Amino acid sequence: MDPFLELVTKPDNVPIVAIVILLPFFTWLAFSQGRRNDLAGTPAEAGLNDKVYCWPYLCRNEFLCAIIIMLVLGIWSITIDAPLEEPSDPTKTPNPSKAPWYFLALQEMLVYFDPWIAGVVLPGLIIAGLIAIPYIDINPKGKGYYTLKERPFALITFCFGFFVLWIVLMVVGTFLRGPGWNFFAPWKEWDPHKVVPLTNVNLSYLFGIRNEQPAGIFGMCVVVGYFALGPIYYFLKRGTSKFLQELGLVRYIVVSFLFLTMMALPIKMILRWTLNIKYIWVSPWFNI
Amino acid sequence: MNERRNGLKEKITNNQIWQSMFRHGYEKTGRRYTLQVLQNVWLHLHPPRVTRHAINFRFTWCMGGITFLMFLVTAVTGVLLMFYYRPTAEYAFRDIQYLEFDIPFGMLLRNMHRWAAHGMVIAVMLHMFRVFLTGSYKKPREFNWGVGVILLLVTFFLSFTGYLLPWDQLAFWAVTVGTNMARATPVLGHEGPFAPQDIVTQANDVRFALLGGTIVGPSTLLRFYILHCVAVPLLASVLMALHFWRVRKDGGISGPL
Numbered sequence: 001m002d003p004f005l006e007l008v009t010k011p012d013n014v015p016i017v018a019i020v021i022l023l024p025f026f027t028w029l030a031f032s033q034g035r036r037n038d039l040a041g042t043p044a045e046a047g048l049n050d051k052v053y054c055w056p057y058l059c060r061n062e063f064l065c066a067i068i069i070m071l072v073l074g075i076w077s078i079t080i081d082a083p084l085e086e087p088s089d090p091t092k093t094p095n096p097s098k099a100p101w102y103f104l105a106l107q108e109m110l111v112y113f114d115p116w117i118a119g120v121v122l123p124g125l126i127i128a129g130l131i132a133i134p135y136i137d138i139n140p141k142g143k144g145y146y147t148l149k150e151r152p153f154a155l156i157t158f159c160f161g162f163f164v165l166w167i168v169l170m171v172v173g174t175f176l177r178g179p180g181w182n183f184f185a186p187w188k189e190w191d192p193h194k195v196v197p198l199t200n201v202n203l204s205y206l207f208g209i210r211n212e213q214p215a216g217i218f219g220m221c222v223v224v225g226y227f228a229l230g231p232i233y234y235f236l237k238r239g240t241s242k243f244l245q246e247l248g249l250v251r252y253i254v255v256s257f258l259f260l261t262m263m264a265l266p267i268k269m270i271l272r273w274t275l276n277i278k279y280i281w282v283s284p285w286f287n288i
Numbered sequence: 289m290n291e292r293r294n295g296l297k298e299k300i301t302n303n304q305i306w307q308s309m310f311r312h313g314y315e316k317t318g319r320r321y322t323l324q325v326l327q328n329v330w331l332h333l334h335p336p337r338v339t340r341h342a343i344n345f346r347f348t349w350c351m352g353g354i355t356f357l358m359f360l361v362t363a364v365t366g367v368l369l370m371f372y373y374r375p376t377a378e379y380a381f382r383d384i385q386y387l388e389f390d391i392p393f394g395m396l397l398r399n400m401h402r403w404a405a406h407g408m409v410i411a412v413m414l415h416m417f418r419v420f421l422t423g424s425y426k427k428p429r430e431f432n433w434g435v436g437v438i439l440l441l442v443t444f445f446l447s448f449t450g451y452l453l454p455w456d457q458l459a460f461w462a463v464t465v466g467t468n469m470a471r472a473t474p475v476l477g478h479e480g481p482f483a484p485q486d487i488v489t490q491a492n493d494v495r496f497a498l499l500g501g502t503i504v505g506p507s508t509l510l511r512f513y514i515l516h517c518v519a520v521p522l523l524a525s526v527l528m529a530l531h532f533w534r535v536r537k538d539g540g541i542s543g544p545l
Contacts, residue, residue: 012458015406019413026349026414030421033346046544048341053321054334058343065350066357073361073407077399084388087381088460090503097461100451102409102444107465116480119469130437133420134430142423144542151423158420286481 004186007175011080016101016174023167027159034146043145095179095192104173105166111181112268114287122265129258136255138247161262200278203271212282219281223288226264230256333532335540342541347422351415355443356528358408362446363521365401373453375513377506380455405447412443424542432534435527442524449516455509463512464504470495 008017037043052058099107109118141150148155176183178190203222204215234252238244244252271277281288300306301314312323322336341347372391373383387394416436419425425433452463471477475484476494483493490502500507535541 012406014403015410019410022410022414023417026417029346029349030418034421043544045341045344045347048344049339049543051337052340052343053318053325053337055321055324055331058334058338059325059331061343061345061350062353065345065353069354069357069407070361073358073400073404076403077396080399080403081395082399082402083458084384084454085457088455088457090460090505092457094457094461097465099466100448100462102447103466106469115469115472116474116477120473120477120480127437127441130440131434134425134427134433137426140426143426143544144422144424145544146422154423155421162417 003189004175011083012101013174014076014080016171019167020171023163030146031148034148037145037147038149043147045145096177096181098173098177101170101174105169108169108173108177109265112265112272116286117288122261125258125261129262132254132258136251136258138251157259157262165262165265200272200276202279202282203277204282206275206277216281216283219279219283219288223281227257227260230260333536335536338540339543341543348541349414349418351411351418355408355411355415358404358411359524359528361404362401362408365397365404366517366521368397369401370517375453375510377455377509380453380509384454384456405450408443409447412440416440422542426542429534429538429542432531432538435531435534439524439527439531442520442527446516446520446524449512449520452504452509452512453516460504463508467495467498467504470498 007013033044037045098104106118106123109122112118113122137151137154139151139154141147142154172183175186178184178194179192180194180196182194182196184190184194202215202219204218207218209215209218231253234244234249234256247255268277268280271280279287297314301310311327312320314320325331325334325336369387372387372394374380384398387398391397419433419436448463448466452459471479471490471493473494474480475482476488477483478488478490478493478495490496496502498508498511499505500511
């Protein structure tokens with residue numbers, strides 16, 4: 001069998017294939033309802049606000065759903081066997097070594113950031129950011145029904161984070177990363193001896209700064225300047241923007257910090273692909 | 289025919305044994321429907337009535353329920369698997385082989401456990417996606433959204449701790465890769481930034497606490513086994529109780545009014 005097909009049909013990769021199929025379907029389902037609600041002016045759910053008895057109406061649906069899911073799970077379990085490889089051997093490292101599929105977006109981030117960012121700080125901020133969402137989203141509209149135009153910023157930000165930075169990175173990490181965590185197109189053979197030229201340089205080097213100390217100060221200025229974009233925008237616009245006044249300084253700082261942190265990943269990825277940037281900020285203690 | 293059926297129904301339900309178990313009658317009234325939910329320990333998490341859109345598959349996708357169903361499947365199959373599995377480096381892998389080749393339906397049992405676990409991860413992601421798209425985290429459900437995020441994390445951790453237990457190459461190296469991140473924890477990991485060099489070493493940092501050693505070894509297997517079978521399921525159950533309770537206390541499933 002074609003090696004790429006073999007990889008895609010590996011038992012443990014079935015969930016990723018399932019997600020790649022299910023997610024577009026559910027996105028379509030949600031967005032079509034959102035569009036319908038937007039066009040109608042009032043959400044369709046508002047017309048279904050009368051009450052029905054849980055028994056039998058809700059319990060029947062739950063039972064039906066449980067039967068169908070158990071059927072799917074049963075067929076899945078009969079037809080596909082859980083993988084069992086050779087006994088564990090600490091002296092024999094497989095190449096590539098991969099984490100479970102749901103952590104592969106994090107492992108993929110390791111290409112662009114050091115482990116303390118990709119493996120610890122960013123996952124921590126993802127969790128903290130998700131928990132913070134209800135407290136920083138002050139838009140009262142779109143509660144309890146699908147909509148597209150009533151909360152565009154929230155939808156675009158969440159979908160970008162979920163689809164591109166989580167699902168796509170997971171798919172890339174699983175299917176397109178081979179030995180040495182090198183990138184392999186689907187039709188390419190996984191060659192463990194693939195030679196990748198190490199031409200990455202730090203941002204300061206690109207700007208002609210060769211000494212360690214000025215380079216560190218330059219990097220710090222870039223990173224601090226990047227995160228300062230948020231507050232600067234706030235102080236420029238707060239006089240005229242009603243939205244910023246309602247949001248308040250504390251909420252705004254949290255939103256802008258989380259948003260800029262999220263966007264730092266695609267920015268670093270693009271810098272790596274186009275300018276071969278290794279680090280933005282090199283210091284004696286850490287590199288970013 | 290109808291008379292005979294009613295007669296049979298009468299015989300089954302109209303006696304002391306049946307009525308000691310099921311206290312409600314079978315008349316088609318709102319009172320009976322309410323009692324059927326209220327007097328049943330398995331159903332009593334439901335309110336007596338919900339809004340009509342809340343039973344609509346197009347609205348809910350049923351993903352929260354599927355997540356819970358997958359949790360129940362892994363709990364039942366997991367208990368059965370525990371009968372055949374010893375969490376020691378000598379036996380773990382052989383017990384899985386024994387399970388696959390010698391135990392009747394052992395392979396099916398293991399498959400169901402593993403695929404239900406994967407299914408739970410998929411369902412919990414889609415559940416979160418749905419809750420976000422319908423704006424259901426907004427006031428007054430902010431806290432319950434936070435509980436849900438922690439439950440997502442707990443689901444990942446449940447699946448991750450279970451990943452090690454077969455003790456094969458796949459398990460060993462996936463967990464090695466996953467836990468290697470911990471050594472880069474700022475301050476608390478021996479390779480992380482700002483870690484005091486002489487105080488935080490690889491024999492006492494946060495990764496050591498997780499693994500019970502400097503590499504994945506027998507004590508890691510035992511630790512992950514206990515986390516996987518006792519500690520994390522308990523935590524998940526407590527958080528789920530809180531999560532379901534809050535769904536009702538925050539006004540039931542979200543709607544436009």
